[in-house]
Amino acid sequence: MSNLEYGYLGPPGTFSEQAISNYCASYGGSTTACGSIRDIVEAIVTDKVDLGLLPLENSLEGSVNLSLDLLYQHPELKLYREIVLPIEQYLLVQPGVSKEEVKEIYSHPQAIAQSGDYLAEEFKAAKIIYTDSTAAAAKKALESADRAAVGSIRLAEIYELEILAENLQGDLPNATRFVLAAKKDKNFGSNNHLGEAADSDFKTSIICAPEVNEAGVLYRMLGKFAEENIDLTRIESRPSRQRLGEYIFYIDLKGCSSDQDLSSALAEVKKITSYFRLLGSYPKTVID
Template identity: 90%
Template sequence: MSNLEYGYLGPPGTFSEQAISNYCARYGGSTTACGSIRDIVEAVTADRVDLGLLPLENSLEGSVNLSLDLLYQHPELKLYREIVLPIEQYLLARPGVKKEEIKEIYSHPQAIAQSGDYLANEFKDAKIIYTDSTAAAAKKALADRKRAAVGSIRLAEIYELEIMAENLQGDLPNATRFVLAAKKDKDLGPNNHLGEAAASDFKTSIICAPKVNEAGVLHRILGKFAEENIDLTRIESRPSRQRLGEYIFYIDLKGCSSDQHLSSALEEVKKISSYFRLLGSYPKTVIE
């Protein structure tokens, strides 16, 4: 089992904590709650934790853009693993409370949004009150019988709340995607779980900016991957923040950078880029 220390976006009870606790239950390691995504990155770069859990997509708790920007701003960071957490929203209240007692429903605006249809149907007359986090909502529900909170099942365990309803988000597939980032030169010891997977199950992330900014430039970059028959799994353009109208691209690809096809495509892309960074090749863990 691993003795690594993982930084995550707290407080306890958030979906970030749910993801990292599940991960540690499987592979070992301990966790440190951080106050913000920026704090997680600082804890990693200052060696206060070994790895940081950064939310990248569809997260309730923080800005995806902020994680992407911080990865760009910290070239000393490398990605080691992707963690996918299916998001399920629960309605939680004090033990024994009945639905008709509930007059106020607390949660983070996005958790409320994801449970919109359910709440509109079942709690037409309840007052919806936004909180900073789903954990803060749980605390509110704990304090009064007329209150319920929307959030993860983890909150029920931590705050000893009862599950009043489950699957509030309905049928839509809904998951948050995180990555574990550490310093490139970090000695992570014999923690094989960070690299455990068949090479074919790896994903590779890069950030690149073209040398010239003109029509068709992204088409040319993607041509290099198409030639080597490499699948993209995600692409996003972001303003470079250096000059207006200049863009950098975040691209995720199927495969490991040690694969010959991928590595030769990456070499070609590097040649036509003014900025190029391999964020890492890493396997995926899906939390159940």
């Protein structure tokens, strides 16, 4: 078991904590709560933690843009593992509070969005108030009997709240994808659950920008992967922040960058880009 330190988006009770706690139960290590996603990255680059758990996307609400932007802004970072956590949202209140008493509902914007259909149908008159985390929402619910929080079942245990409703996301499959990021010059030695040392199927992530922003350029870039029969699992664009209409692309692919076919395709894509960065090749963990 490892003695690595992992930073996560706290405080305790968040889905981030649930994901990293389950991961550490399998592979060892300790955890440090950070106040924001920016704080996680700061903890990584200043060596306060060995790795940081960044939320990357949710199956219902899409990408976490701040995490994508920070990965681009910090070229010293590399991805070492993917963790996928199934998400179930609960409505939490003080013990004994009824549905009719709830006038305000607190939670993180992602949790509110994932529960949007339920809240719109069942709590038409309630005021929705955003918080920095689902744990912060639970603390708000403790302050008044007319408040509820949306969050994980673990919050009910930590803050001694009662579950008023469950499965707020409905029948849609709801999961959040996290990545473990660290400085790329880190040597994790015998920690063979991280990076290319793992015995697993791999995913590879890159960030790139076309050399010339013109019609068909993305098609030509992606065509290099098609020629080598490389499966793309995700492509996302973000503004480059250099000039209007200029974008960078985040691309996830099946396979390891050391595989001959993928290595060849990556080399060809690099030739036609003005910016190219291999974020890493890494295995995936699905938490039950």
